[in-house]
Amino acid sequence: MKNIFYFLLLLTYAPSYAQVKIGSNPTIFTPNTNLEVEATNGSKVVIEQSEGKVGIGTSSLDAKLNVAGDIKIVDGTQGTGKVLTSDANGIASWRTxxxxxxxxxxxxxxxxxxxxxxxxxxxxxxxxxxxxANKTYKIIYMGLRKFSTGNGPLALYLKYGNDTATETTFLNGNFYFQTIQDYGPMQQFSPHYMGVNKEFPSVEMASDGTSYIQPQLGLYQSFIGYIQTKTDGNLRILGTNSKVNYILNIHTYYGAERPITLFNGYLVAIELAD
Known part of the structure; x- marks a missing residue:
């Protein structure tokens, strides 16, 4: 009898670290509403039945899963710098x-x-x-160009493929892209004249006859594009005049022969990840 009494005393003395509550209120039991597991330190795991929501470390269920604290997912694919990525079926794994x-x-x-x-x-x-071969590249080109005398547009082309192929060949992955300084809103004229909506400026900067500027360094000519390669090859930048009528060249140059100098250019090829 004495042993049984001591045993009951031990059960009464033992501390309680967690409790399971059924109900929408932590202190009132309302069956079939939600399940809450709460420890004495305030940490909670809450399962909301009607909408299927779970809260870990919080009782705020504003999402299907609401976690207040650190998250650790170990499935064998984890690693430094990786991100959790989903496939088409919603299955996630760690990927670079x-x-x-x-x-x-x-x-x-x-x-x-x-x-x-x-x-x-x-x-x-x-x-x-x-x-x-079989890569995707982002191509960036920028350079300065300046007329020595006269005026005229300059067409630039990307060429990719066999170096021995002529520049008029579009086969074997050859890719052409051009920009042209046209007679549009802004035009450079001989030797350092700029015109705004004026095809033949007669001063350094011609707009309404009262604005002036002297571009000593020339004008930028640039383009940005992408290329998908099928074979190994060399990417090159070539220049010609707009008299050459290829697919991408919709411009007719009517002027005489004029020298155009291109300088301080750079070309960047950025290989993109698959």
Whole structure:
């Protein structure tokens, strides 16, 4: 009898660290509403039945799963710098985030002068980057160009493929892209004249005849594009005049032969992750 009494005393003395409550109020039991497991330190695991919501460390159920605190998911694919990524079926695993694989940059090694109204291509010195097959690249080009005398547009082309192929060939992955300084809102004229909505400016900066500016460095010519390669090859920048009527060239140059100098250019090829 004495042993049984001591046993009951021990049960009465033992501390209680957690309690299970059924009900919408932690102190009132209302069956079939929710289930709450609460420890003496205030941490909670709450399961809301009617909408199927779960709260861990919080009783605020404003989402299907609301976690207040750290989260640890270990499935064998975890690693430093990885992000949790879902597949088409919603199954998530740790993966390395997409990023650029490599960046190649080359700069123009010397100024080059093109003569407008000719149909030949000339490669810009130093502007060549080898590209690998079955890759996606972001291409960025920027350079300065300036007229020595006269006026005229300059067309620039990307060429990718076999170096021995002619620049008029579009086969084997050759890709052309161009920008043209047209006779639009702004136009550079000989030798350092700029016109705003004025085709033949006669002063340094012609708008309404009262604004002046002297662009000593020339004008920027640039483009940004993407290319998907099928074979190994060299990406090159070539220049010609707008007299060459390829698919991307919708411009007719009516002027005489004029020299255009291109300088301080750079070409970037950024390989993108699959």
């Amino acid at each position: 985030p997409p990023a650029c694989v490599s960046v190649n940059l080359v700069t123009q090694t010397a100024p080059i002068t093109y003569t407008t109204n000719y149909t030949n291509f000339i490669q810009i010195p130093g502007m060549s980057i080898p590209l690998l």
